[in-house]
Amino acid sequence: MRTPLHFAAAAIALACSGLASAGNLTIESWRVDDKALWEEVLLPAFNKANPGITIKFSPTSPPEYDSALNTRLTAGTAGDLITCRPFDVSLDLAKKGYLEKLNGIPGLKNFPESAQVAWQSDDGKSTHCLPMASVIHGFFYNKKIFADLGLGVPVTEADFFAALEKIKAAGKATPLAIGTADQWETNQIVFTGIGPNHWKGEEGRKGIISGKKKFTDPEFVSTWETMAKWAPYMSKGYQAQTYGDSQNLFGSGRAAIYPTGSWDISYFEQNSKVDFGAFKPPVQKAGDPCYISDHTDIGMGINSKSKNKADAQVFLNWLASKEFADLYTNKATGFFSLSSHAIEVKNPVAKEMIGWRNQCKSTIRLNAQIMNRGTPSMENELWNVSSQVMNLKMAPKDAAQQIQAGFAKWYTPAK
Template structure:
């Protein structure tokens, strides 16, 4: 029996729990408003083929309102049975407050690597409180028509990358890089933690910061900002006032050669881009170097500890851990990749390119996603500010490193010496 088919049989058997004769209803809380039709028309019907007696409702809340809304409903006892989980501290706090069920012993967790489970486990790694669902991968999109017109090769090294940018700047009227700093968040989440992983060796560097064995003032981190300081020459006129939406439009209209991004943007450009586009991973220092990608654990799903339908909810989570769900979610929510270890035949060519990097490179997560945002000053907000200032040319890489290190050392004991 083929492996995929055998996995489906096992998943079906595991999901078909003996439940009460009376049909049970599960409500899924989520911030993924855009996925409502997918859940109702594809995912839930697929689950019901194995569990016809469990009715499932998908109840999304606007992403900007989700965190406060789900907190309020959990405290009031009105939240749904299944809680879509943000990574790390947001969901960890829900677990510590007694709102999420511990999932230790759930067989579906066996289908995930430790790095995937880390985003929804206690700091000691002993208790899982959400099942990993999907990640997003960071990299670059490029306009294939512009590259062909200017006879450009997809860059593999940093020297190649800046060579391409210089050629676009000198030999055409196109903007080399579709990126602005008005919204600031892209400067950290799309740029610094994207290209930086190749500087600090992914998880090795991230864990060294957490263990107090490295500092942001070390060359590995300063050098990432040094690279960014060179980008301003290629980001186009008035980029300081350019929003995320402006950058999307610039690339979609075929006016920019390269767009630093995450896989979540694939679906947008599939609909909006006027030219064919491809993807390339963050450049390494030298040809043949080990590559690192930000394969960021983005979405998990857990069980409301006060749900009256816990067994049905476990059946649903076990189905989420199945090969069937991995295939459906990865191919229907383009750019969001199942975190399970099942092989998936990814149909979208750009998504297939990006997920193939998992086989070539070491995966890491956004640098400050775990632990580092817990103190004051908040590192996420600080990284937005300093990284955008480095891109703007108003703050040196060394000053950016000093600023972040100083704030980190104020509250994090391993960094206090």
Template sequence: MHFRRLVRHTLLLAMLSATAARAGTLVIESWRVDDKTLWEKVLIPAFEKNHPGIEVKFAPTAPTEYDSSLAARLAGGTAGDLIACRPFDVSLSLYKKGHLEKLDGKPGMQNFSPTATVAWQTDDGKDTFCMPVASVIHGFLYNKKIFKKLNLQPPKTVDEFFTVLETLKKSGVTPLALGTADQWESSQMVYTNIGPNFWRGEEGRKALIAGKARLTDAPFVEALTFEQRMGAYLGRGASAQTYGDSQNQFALGRAAIYPTGSWDISYFSQTPGLELGAFAPPVRKAGDACFISDHMDIGIGVNKKARNKEDAYRFLAWVGSQEFADIYTNRVTGFFSLSNHLISVRDPVAKQMAEWRNSCASTIRFNAQVLNRGQPSMESELWNINSQVLNGKLAPKDAAARLQNGFAKWYKPQQK
């Protein structure tokens, strides 16, 4: 009897120690330094409340150092259990090197549509290696007071858009808070914002990847022509104006419209007296289907060498839950959950942008998948070429030819 009790006692101790070994500290790697307080004060306590015994630590690295330092830690076996994933090729490279677990079929993944997971899948779509967290939506913010004063309505079509810009200009108001000094805004806040309505979103993007469309085709040239027309409505000295200058110009009410993404909402919502509105990229003509750039920003993956893999999957299942989606969407204003859950967005401007998903088809920045892999770099070409088009230094047809020639140099499906 005494021996049996001893065996039972030993087994119980072994089970308890195994449980203790499982319930350790989970470490999350991320580049989102700005989100540290949110994770530590809101998200992690919400998770730990219903998962006693699992401690979570958020360990961010500066965005400019994240990719290289994370790669080094993963290679050295010292990285955290959970990895914040950038979209497309950076995370795909980590998966191909064997650093990230395959997540297909894992709890929580069922709450995401195929379009939500595309940024964290292999090219053939067979393996998913990060759970989607959030995306940003592109569009235009506008100053409601200026619009009201001039009796203007948010434009819906290309013609209406330029009528509004012309009215603003004639009234002595700088129509667009936009500069080209930093270049990236020309591409990411203008061309890939307004372009999907011309190349029909995913249809045009996938046709480029398949080699069935060229960047010299009419839809892509028309988007550049739209951009060229916008150039006439920038403020003085726009070629020397930085992103920060544009934010400041719009915040101070010195320009009426700001081409941007939803990430800027929280910045402007802190400006006293600024009444914000938002409108979607204009369609070519009334009745046309609309498309929005709903671009994947961040996902979360599981380190293949995670010390605490079982709990990492528990945490991941929670990231795929309604509770997480609600907190993240409403506390990180302008970053929208990619899950299928119905979320009530509380910020009025963010809510307005999120509702575009109900009437417009979502697409991503067309060069984000596959098209950035060669030289010349599609991303840097887009920055340079679009800023020149906005500055009136490069004609749309010439810009399109230069983009296409650079693309065809390295991408075989474009060489047919």
């Protein structure tokens, strides 16, 4: 049998009660931009092997998704398959009983434990969503500008700042295309992108959660110190520069380096003629081991009130297949399958970035797990202090003290 007994029993019980709707499934998702991908590529591929199961992809715009999904789940009108955000949002749904426990389904065997943590209970004993894909943080660079100036790809922070200085001295392009107006980039791209090489990835992240480490420790303060050093190489008036402005600056060829994540590959492929490559966050000094933020982004679960759990599980197991990993990674460029399948990535920039998994140790965004649950909100606080540090309005040590003090107000291990 391809389904564990508890799933099969549930399906039989539903069928006997007259509630089952065999062969018909609906996917809830916030990824409205993926509608064509699902309808034209992914679902037809699934149907080749499973012609008796009809699936409808029914997305809701990202800003409304969480509240609309909660409303439908409460009313019992939500779809059979729930696209899951990582960590607390989905964990909350699981705690309310809206997501079926997936413990023991065959497909989970294709994912390492590190990929599953975003959709598990805090103790790791229960899994409520199957991992689908992650995004990887790094830097894009303009190949022509680098070639014209004789620059090599930076490996260490010393290399990185030497390149920035040379670009600035040449005076023909902005060295770094990033601003602080929207604030989120200073945390979700910069702090959690370059930081793992300072706090040793999972060692530092888990150390903060356990209380063995504090944000005032040198490895966290040094991350903000490095960020402050970026200021002279950003655009004049970068404090008013939005994320879209940064995209335009790099995409028009007027900037040499763009701090970002793999999700931006497709944007520049479609909206720019710049020939660009990617390099991973520089290590502090030559010979240091490297760490990358390979952040769990999207998963899929089963509505606990679904009338067709058996077929929903068939679909989840297909999401765990090599076929899906190949299709999704190569069609949703910049979103990388979290499965352990070896796949050939066709896009050269995406291939470069996914290759970092073999060179570096992976971690996730520092505060993604547990740390955002209290007041003050660590996510909002990190946006605030990180942008102030890059605006040279706050000293790195003060940023560290503010984050640690806020965390200690509600999280006992941090006291």
